[in-house]
Amino acid sequence: MRKFLAAIAILSLSTFAFQAQAQFRASDICKMKRSQYERDQCLEYGLRGGMQRVKGNTQRLLDSSRVPESEKASILKSHKKWASKFESKCSDNECYYDMASDRNNEIEKIMAKYNIAPM
Template structure:
């Protein structure tokens, strides 16, 4: 019976941790800066780095011979769709940074699937 309760507690903690992590956005780190200038700089640098990773990781997938052609086509389609949302839905660096970070997470999952090393 103890093992059952221990397993139940671990499951509850894992569920809570997963949900808490899902609520975290990349720009939240920048919100902890002391001044508005530091927050703005953090967002700008974070966005630049995320965009470079999006570009580099996407190119690595497209260049890899491990990724099937159909998957490459799907990557390009989803990237085009994401690019439209990126421009249409965001008007500030915070939104752009969060969207770029989310796109990197998507790309890195595909990279892991095909054993392609991310940037």
């Protein structure tokens, strides 16, 4: 009985931890800064770096001989869809930063699938 209760407790805690992690946004790091100026700088630098990673990682996928042409076409299609949403949905650096981070996560999953190192 104790093992069963322990297993349920572990399952409950791991579920809670997973949900808490899923709600973490890249921009949350910037919210911990002391002043508004530091928060704004953090968001701007995070956005710049995130966009460079999106561009660089996408290019690495498209240039790789490991990635099939059909996958490259799918990557380009999803990138155009993301770029359109990026432009229409966001109006501040926090949103842009979070969307760039989400796109990088998507791209890096594809990179891992084909054993390509991300930026």
